[in-house]
Amino acid sequence: MKKYLPSIMFFVLLLIIWEWVVKYFEIKEYILPSPSAVGSSLINKKVLLWDHGLQTIYEAFLGFLLAIGAGLVLSVAMGLSPGVKRTIYPLMVVSQTIPIVAIAPLFIIWFGYVMMPKVVTVVLICFFPITLSLVEGLSTVDEDMVRLLTAMGASPWQVFRKVKFPGAMPSFFAGLKISATYSVMGAIIGEWLGASKGLGIYMTRSMKSFLTDQLFAAIAVVSILSLLFFAVVEITGRLVMPWYYQK
Amino acid sequence: MAEDYLVVDDIFKTYPPAEKGKEKLETLNGVSLAVKKGEFVSVIGPSGCGKSTLFNIISGLERPDKGSVLLDGKDITGEKGHISYMLQKDLLLPWRTVLDNCILGPELHGVSKKEAYRLAMPLLQEFNLSDFASSYPAQLSGGMRQRVAFLRTVLAKKELLLLDEPFGALDAYTKSEMQDWLSGIWSKYRETVLFITHDVEEAIFLSDRVYVFSKRPAVVKAEITVSIPRPRSRGEITSNDFVKLKKEMLSALLGA
Incomplete structure (x- = not known):
């Protein structure tokens, strides 16, 4: 915790400046609420925020798990077979050029105003960093280790399980960390486009009613969830x- | 004397040119050597002479263009799984503890973990590594890592140990310490060892016999028997017999 102390102190300083600026220039709350206003709205709306937050957590978590599953299957297949990698990998990169925000409304047409379209959005956003990091991790294996095991009589599958896969874990977890923070954002994007519950729809509603303090409170919750x-x-x-x- | 155990018979290996316009790389030009069971034999030669190519061919990782490798009378040319080797790089799996690194060989051949641990424990004791059984390689010194790598090589229970400049990356002090240690361990277990090095003193100190390779394309220039009795001590490096062998070997090497 000690190593974060400078960041925390700097953050608190920024909050104090923000508070002071809002008070001094008498900025209207619907333009920019002060940190204290956001704080009180966090406390006042905690039941509602928790209720919406749970829905978002659920979507993000489910999507994250599914993305891990899909990423594992695909990258292991690519790690074991160069042919599969040559076929899938470029397409996977190309798929990332499609703006998800643009196709997300389609999911609502396909699946309706249920949880499914949000989960799909999360999966699509999280899937790429997970798969990419695992594929990279699997391909940066120390060839000398592979040769050693091969000379000792190991099968390709044993080489994969005992050298390549464990060796790819640090890279895999780097990808997981990126995706973990994206997952909450993905759920929010899914909810923006139409939902009955969730922090995304809560944000949209707050914005439309000019309840900017509530919007900021929701943003704070999203940040905490991502962390x-x-x-x-x-x-x-x-x-x-x-x-x-x-x- | 016992029969030849490992026989390398008239091996040729030429690599195709790395780039267009470059010449092809003649690496081994009819290399033959033999190792008896329980013998410690070294191969010494100038760097880049194709020692490591020979090594890859014996371990089955590469095929020779011509010639064959026999182990106990059986042709094993291009076959993997007969030997275990050790390099300058310790190649320990960083995510495995010392103990789990040691049992890699048995594990690959389907021995249960419990049984493999039972096999490894006495050796860990013998190698002075039992205190570090549950440490990760990153926590050990270079010399200790090489000891673990050697234990793994021994525990793989192969018919032949191939050691390719295993102490090449160590500092001079640790290196001589490791040589003393290896010499002691070997006297006890009498494994069949083929040791590759470019260090003349190391070769004489450890070996029963030494093959001297020429520059690339490599041929065997000399075969020198080291008859200094074991156990050998550090002090013998300055003895007359040792110095004589060293002169003989150097002249064979430099005349290459």
């Missing part, structure tokens, strides 16, 4: 790769 997802991945990483953190 939470990040922390879960970080802790999992420490449990899975104790060797990596002992260096």
Whole structure:
């Protein structure tokens, strides 16, 4: 915690300046609420925020898990077979040039105003960093280690399981951390386009009613949720790769 | 004397040119050598002479253009899984503890973890590594990592150990310490070892016999038997017998 102290102090300083600017220039609350106004709205609306937040957590988490599953399957297939990699990898990169915001409304047409379109949005956003990092991790394996195991009589599958896959874990977890923060954002984007519940729709409603303090309160919750997802991945990483953190 | 155990018979290897217009790379030009069971044999030669190519051919990672590799009378040319080797790079898996690194060989051949640990424990003790059984390689010194790598090589229970300049990356002090240690361990277990090096003293100190390679394309220039009795001590490096062998070897090397 100690290493974050300078950042925290600087952040608090920024909040104080912000508070002072809003008060001094008498900025209207619907233009820019002060941090204290945001704070009080966080406390006043905590039941509602929690209710909407739970929905967002659920969508983000489910989408994140599905993206991990899909990423694992695809990258393992690409790691085991160069042919699959040559076929899929370029298409995967090209798929990232499609603006998800533009096609997300389609999901609503396909699946309706249910949870599904949000989860699909999360999967599409999270899938790429996860798969890319794992594929990269699998391909940067130390060839000398592979040769050693091969000379010892290991099968290609044993080489994969004992050298390539564990060796790809640090890179995989780097991708997971990126995706973890994206997952909450993905759920919000999904909800913007139409939902009955969730922080995304809460934000849209607050904005339309010029309740800017509530919008900021929701943003604060989204940030905290993203950090939470990040922390879960970080802790999992420490449990899975104790060797990596002992260096 | 026992029969030849590993026989490398008249090996030729030429690599195609790396780029267009470059010449092809003649690396091995009819190399033959033999190692008896329980013998410690070294190969010494100028760097880039094709020692490592020979190494890859014996381990089955590469095929020779011509010639064959026999182990215990059986043709193993291009076959993997008969030997275990050790390089200058320790190649320990960083995510495995020392103990789990050591049991890699048995594990690959389907031995249960429990059984493999049972095999490894006495050796860890013997190698003075038991205190570090649950450490990760990154926490160990270079010399210790090489000891773990050697233990892994021994525990792989292959018919032949190939050691390719295993101490090449260590500082001079650790290197001589490791040589003493290896010499002691070898006297006890009498594994069949083919040791590759470019260090003349190291070759004499450790070996029963030494093959001297020429510059590329490599041929065997000399075969020198080291009859200094074991156990050998550091002090013997300055003895008359040792110095004589060293002169003989250097002249064979430099005459290349």
